[in-house]
Amino acid sequence: MQILVAKKIGFCFGVKRAIELAYQTLEKSKSENSPLVFTLGPIVHNPQVVRQLEKDGIITINDLKEIKKGYLLIRTHGVPPLVLSDAENKGLTIIDATCPLVQRIHKIVTNLKKENYQIIIIGHKDHPEVVGIAGYAGKDHQVIEKIEDLEKIKLDKKLGIVGQTTLFIDNFQKIVLNLIEKAYECRIYNTICFETQARQKATLDLAKEVDLMLVVGGKNSSNTKRLLEICKELNTPVYLIEGAKDLKFSWFNLKKKIGLTAGASTPIRITQEVLKKIKNNK
Numbered sequence: 001m002q003i004l005v006a007k008k009i010g011f012c013f014g015v016k017r018a019i020e021l022a023y024q025t026l027e028k029s030k031s032e033n034s035p036l037v038f039t040l041g042p043i044v045h046n047p048q049v050v051r052q053l054e055k056d057g058i059i060t061i062n063d064l065k066e067i068k069k070g071y072l073l074i075r076t077h078g079v080p081p082l083v084l085s086d087a088e089n090k091g092l093t094i095i096d097a098t099c100p101l102v103q104r105i106h107k108i109v110t111n112l113k114k115e116n117y118q119i120i121i122i123g124h125k126d127h128p129e130v131v132g133i134a135g136y137a138g139k140d141h142q143v144i145e146k147i148e149d150l151e152k153i154k155l156d157k158k159l160g161i162v163g164q165t166t167l168f169i170d171n172f173q174k175i176v177l178n179l180i181e182k183a184y185e186c187r188i189y190n191t192i193c194f195e196t197q198a199r200q201k202a203t204l205d206l207a208k209e210v211d212l213m214l215v216v217g218g219k220n221s222s223n224t225k226r227l228l229e230i231c232k233e234l235n236t237p238v239y240l241i242e243g244a245k246d247l248k249f250s251w252f253n254l255k256k257k258i259g260l261t262a263g264a265s266t267p268i269r270i271t272q273e274v275l276k277k278i279k280n281n282k
């Protein structure tokens with residue numbers, strides 16, 4: 001049995017930056033003898049990374065009400081501006097680990113709002129990144145996940161369109177084409193992350209040539225789930241695993257070529273452990 005690894009795996013620059021900021025903040029807080037560093041929700045969508053950060057002393061909270069003082073790390077997906085002002089008003093020290101590509105969307109949306117565009121966010125309504133963007137987008141914004149949603153929403157004639165960073169470019173294009181038909185003016189920004197696109201392409205290429213794909217990553221990670229969908233669309237059998245412990249060797253019966261890919265927040269170490277376990281059991 002042959003095992004092939006996708007050409008692009010490992011942390012993206014946004015996740016690397018967030019983890020570096022987390023450890024720098026932890027060091028700083030320890031040197032100040034006030035070791036209180038919190039993240040509002042998981043800083044990245046990978047359970048092993050979050051567990052390791054918690055072991056090292058970074059505490060995940062779900063609501064600002066849970067804390068009174070300390071450093072607050074803002075996750076890669078960003079938060080609505082109201083959350084930032086609440087944290088400031090509480091006197092928390094904010095360390096913003098929002099990915100620069102997500103910050104770019106916040107800026108685009110803020111500027112479009114000033115020019116009276118209705119903001120259209122193409123993405124998943126409940127995803128933290130979209131919730132964060134929506135906070136900048138004004139009351140009249142709309143979130144569109146699929147073309148059918150267009151029938152249910154009220155659109156102005158002047159639209160400012162952005163997308164969640166982890167979207168498939170094809171889905172983004174399809175929805176944009178439909179929106180163009182419904183408005184007098186559309187300002188469209190391609191906000192899909194190049195790191196995400198590179199992983200999607202590497203996964204697509206690999207899934208075409210193997211009998212089975214394994215996607216390594218957090219089950220709550222949007223970019224990881226997109227990789228899973230790519231394999232499913234090609235009808236390549238696929239499993240999403242969070243680590244080597246989830247492997248089942250019965251999956252490999254009669255398979256000649258196995259492909260391995262991983263989400264942008266999956267540490268390379270976890271993918272290597274999966275690879276090692278498969279190789280040792282061949």
Ligand code: SF4
Pocket residue numbers: 012013014015076099100101102165193194195196223264
């Ligand atoms: S996947 Fe892209 S947008 Fe998301 S954190 Fe990484 S670099 Fe930033």
